[in-house]
Amino acid sequence: MAVVVAAEAAVVVEAGAAGARKRMRILLVEDDNDLQRLLKKALTEAGYVVDSAADGEEGHFLGDTEPYDAVVLDLGLPKLDGVRVLEKWRKAGKTMPVLILTARDRWSDKVAGFDAGADDYLAKPFYTEELLARLRALLRRAAGFATADIDIGPLHIDTRASRVTLDGNPVKLTSLEYRLLAYLAYHRGKVVSRTELVEHLYDQDFDRDSNTIEVFVGRLRKKLDANLIQTVRGLGYSLEDPALGTKHLPV
Numbered sequence: 001m002a003v004v005v006a007a008e009a010a011v012v013v014e015a016g017a018a019g020a021r022k023r024m025r026i027l028l029v030e031d032d033n034d035l036q037r038l039l040k041k042a043l044t045e046a047g048y049v050v051d052s053a054a055d056g057e058e059g060h061f062l063g064d065t066e067p068y069d070a071v072v073l074d075l076g077l078p079k080l081d082g083v084r085v086l087e088k089w090r091k092a093g094k095t096m097p098v099l100i101l102t103a104r105d106r107w108s109d110k111v112a113g114f115d116a117g118a119d120d121y122l123a124k125p126f127y128t129e130e131l132l133a134r135l136r137a138l139l140r141r142a143a144g145f146a147t148a149d150i151d152i153g154p155l156h157i158d159t160r161a162s163r164v165t166l167d168g169n170p171v172k173l174t175s176l177e178y179r180l181l182a183y184l185a186y187h188r189g190k191v192v193s194r195t196e197l198v199e200h201l202y203d204q205d206f207d208r209d210s211n212t213i214e215v216f217v218g219r220l221r222k223k224l225d226a227n228l229i230q231t232v233r234g235l236g237y238s239l240e241d242p243a244l245g246t247k248h249l250p251v
């Protein structure tokens with residue numbers, strides 16, 4: 001059985017900053033019950049929305065049908081091994097970042113994992129805080145940002161501290177407003193639909209009324225430069241530097 005040394009303090013620090021961090025959906029595929037429970041707890045405390053699967057078939061199905069921002073995938077899995085799961089996703093055109101978990105002495109697993117399309121790996125046993133740090137790096141890279149800071153025109157977002165400034169002046173946002181803004185910022189220049197926002201900002205059991213998104217966008221516009229968030233009629237929203245002009249034509 002894999003042993004994970006969970007640094008309690010680190011998890012608490014993660015949880016402290018996480019309340020306001022952007023909600024990302026993570027799929028965790030791990031057949032070791034104890035490890036799955038521990039990781040799910042750490043990921044949830046770090047602010048992620050987490051689904052988990054205990055075998056390769058279920059994991060593959062979830063990754064194939066649900067929109068995840070990243071996947072933590074164990075390689076030694078019942079029913080379908082992790083490398084096969086990953087190969088099938090990549091063959092089907094799934095591009096979400098995948099971090100694989102391997103047994104320490106199985107270097108050949110790492111090679112097979114990377115060949116199958118893995119983005120990073122961690123050898124067991126590992127520290128939970130390292131998993132969280134690698135996951136953050138993967139999510140940033142996937143969104144096209146190499147650092148924790150995002151600058152869009154007058155807007156500056158420090159995603160590590162969940163701090164926002166406009167023209168250098170601090171902007172006070174509620175946790176949901178921040179998550180909404182961060183999500184749009186990670187997808188800057190792209191149109192994000194209301195459904196996508198609802199899926200990524202709320203837990204399963206939250207009232208998933210997409211009209212509330214409109215209310216939050218309205219509040220954000222009041223607190224920020226109103227031109228930063230464009231409404232793309234019938235499609236959703238887009239966050240862009242107002243100086244660059246609107247790239248999206250109204251539909």
Ligand code: CA
Nearest residue numbers: 031074076077
């Ligand atoms: Ca395993």
